[in-house]
Amino acid sequence: MLKSERKRFITDKIREENTVSLEELTNLLETSESTIRRDLDELESENKLRRVHGGAERIASLQEELSNQEKSIKNVQEKMAIAKEALAQIDEGDVVFIDAGTTTELLVRELTFKQVTVVTNSIHHASKLVERGIQTIIIGGFVKQSTDASVGQLAVEQIKRLNFDKAFLGMNGVDENFFTTPDLEEAVIKQLIIENARKAYVLVDNTKLSQTSFVKVTGIEKASVITNKSLNVLTKNLKEKTEVMEV
Missing domain, CATH: 3.40.50.1360 (Rossmann fold)
Structure with a gap:
């Protein structure tokens, strides 16, 4: 899978589920942890997600508040x-x-x-x-x-x-x-x-x-x-x- 396709998959997954784990992405995309980490780092630098321990999460809007x-x-x-x-x-x-x-x-x-x-x-x-x-x-x-x-x-x-x-x-x-x-x-x-x-x-x-x-x-x-x-x-x-x- 091309990098652009992986990154699109990751952003779609984050949009649907709010959070995603490194392990889950590694299994779903059938690629190495190091590759997924690089993808996540790039997406974070593009302000598409926020890296957290063990994965990533959606960036909340300024006025968003969970119950x-x-x-x-x-x-x-x-x-x-x-x-x-x-x-x-x-x-x-x-x-x-x-x-x-x-x-x-x-x-x-x-x-x-x-x-x-x-x-x-x-x-x-x-x-x-x-x-x-x-x-x-x-x-x-x-x-x-x-x-x-x-x-x-x-x-x-x-x-x-x-x-x-x-x-x-x-x-x-x-x-x-x-x-x-x-x-x-x-x-x-x-x-x-x-x-x-x-x-x-x-x-x-x-x-x-x-x-x-x-x-x-x-x-x-x-x-x-x-x-x-x-x-x-x-x-x-x-x-x-x-x-x-x-x-």
Whole structure:
């Protein structure tokens, strides 16, 4: 098969299934791993896909956002390690904000402190926290179906009045300068949370590094990043501008 035909096959496969593994492509195209790797590298340089460990994935649009259900099945082990590192940053007596999201949901599952107060904009998180007997304050507002996050002016006004010892947030994109997210209203909420926290942590698995979404939340120097180890060159650059905790 010609290189152009292989590359067309790969891009069609990515378009249909969103992700593809190196092993699968090697079997389907009946060629060597080294050949497929070169094809994937070329397609990445052409901005046709994004290379990930063991294969490649479709490049998301700036405004694309997966639902919590879709996010929950991706990179679970990495997210669990990130959540445990986040847990280690919480002290007894802290007032903590925990953002809506799948990685922060794992932090909620791990949280066993009784002498903490947790503020959250997630109905799902609030329910789990109350079950554990943890003092919980829930932010009101319009609930976004896809992410379970309370957004809008009511949420903004409530958050403006509160201060936090620590805040833990998810994010869709982290580049050399900014944290980004697809949604304008969620961006406002996240920015306020970071501003009102003595210490803010952004919890992202390394697939979010070097990614950019539609709306800038704030500069990366405003929060520490907790992520899993990555060969991504951005990690090195981030460490020059903010604290990066790799697990």
